[in-house]
Amino acid sequence: MNSGILPAATAGFGTGLSLIVAIGAQNAFVLRQGARRQAVLAVVGVCAVSDAVLIALGVAGLGAVVDAWPAALTALGLAGGGFLICYGLLAARRGLRPAAGQALTTKGAPAGSVRTAVLTCLAMTWLNPHVYLDTVLLLGSVAADRGSLRWVFGFGAMLASLVWFAGLGYGARLLSGVLSRPVAWRVLDTLVAVTMLAMGAMLLARTL
Structure with missing residues (x-):
């Protein structure tokens, strides 16, 4: 059984990563927080x-x-x-009418931003039905096929999530040079708006 631990963990890591990496609302939000260096640890931890x-x-x-x-x-x-x-509408407004100091990425985080970021991140995670379909149903069913090693598989998937969100949140600061220009933030907020609006519309269309 011990010889199957590493393959099971590796399979869980790969499966989990394949489900998380896809561009979505949660990833776009983590990227934005990471680029601005605001509540990164809290957001990565929540995710x-x-x-x-x-x-x-x-x-x-x-x-x-x-x-x-x-x-x-x-x-x-x-x-x-x-x-x-x-x-998405809020992000679109920021893209069309950026606020003063929009390009700041390292300082000037407003009071209460950590609480707002955490609540927003929680909503994006737990109010998304695809999270339950992909993570609970799909990953759970794949893990069940591993039998007694299903928890090892699950641990691999958990590790993939931690690695991805930490890399996304803290790696985004490498873009701080580019994002020091207001036009770059307008582009980023526009992309975030398109992603959020598209995913929101798809969720409502599939639900109704």
Whole structure:
């Protein structure tokens, strides 16, 4: 059994990474916070811990419960879609009418920004029904095929989440030189707006 631990963990890492890396609302938000160096540790921690909890629930077999309760996914779809559209509209406004000091990336974080960032990140994570479909149902079912090594597989997926979000959040500061120019922030906010609005619209379309 010990000889299968590393392959199971590696498989979990690869599977988890393939589900997380796709461009989405959560990744766009982490990138923006990382580039501005605002509440990065808190945001990365919320994303990684949330994923770890969801992966653990999936490995534990909660996927069957989620699958049997479609009304919950419908409610999450409506709430999540509305939230993403609102956030997308705010990002679009920033792109069209950037505020003074928009290009600042290292200093000047407003009071309460950590709390706002954490709440926003929690909403983007837990109000997204695709998180439950991908992380709980899909990852949980793949982990179940590993039998007694399913928790090793799950640990690999959790590690992938931590590595990805830490790399995205703290690696974004490498773009600080480019993002020191206001036009770069207008482009980034426009891309974030398009991503959020598109995902919000798709969530509502699939839910209704």
